[in-house]
Amino acid sequence: MPYKFTFDLSRISQSLFKEVLRLSGEKKVHKRLGNRIRDLVKRLRIERITGLNFSDAITVIEDLIDIQIKNLSERDRFLKTKKRALLLPHCARKYMDSRCKALFDAKKSSYFCQGCSPDCLVNRATQIAKKKGYDVYILPGGSCIPAIIKGNRYEGIVGVSCSEELKLGVKYLESAKIPGQGVPLIRNGCANTKFSIETLAEIL
Secondary structure, three states: OOOOOOOEOOOOOOHHHHHHHHHHHOOOOHHHHHHHHHHHHHHOOHHHHHOOOHHHHHHHHHHHHHHHHHHHHHHHHHHOOOOEEEEEEHHHOOOOOOOOOOEEEOOOOEEEOOOOOOOOHHHHHHHHHHHOOOEEEEEOOHHHHHHHHHHHOOOEEEEEEOHHHHHHHHHHHHHHOOOEEEEEOOEOOOOOOEOOHHHHHHHO
């Protein structure tokens, strides 16, 4: 299930993400990381900057660490794959109305970017991924994923979404025995969501 709260981490210093990477590399369970995560939330004033309560802030950081640990564990398998797809959330489009010229294919339950806005995150991500040989899908929801993967026999998947949705996606990929990489949203919600294009480019 998606989070029941919204957050925006885009204004937080890159030191947060460096710390998440460092903690993820230690490969320790949350019971042992708990105090460090609490200290991190306090030190970087994540509550104050994001407006989250303390418990929700900890949940977000724990999920970021979970995703990074999973990415690290699957990285070698993923790099050996050839046929790959990038799954993007439609809520990250610059426009959610007729100004967005993306075409929707009902058979594939996906939008396909037409490159109408150079500063659109989805457009930028699509261009980067296509240059690397990825098929790109812009999805209205996670329920579309099984049909896309089964119908195209992808060997590797990169998904961009909120952490909760990514965790559900990981379970599906594990059952399908497909290595994946996840890029979490740094601003969630139903529209104007945001992810790090730099992080995505590194993962691709």
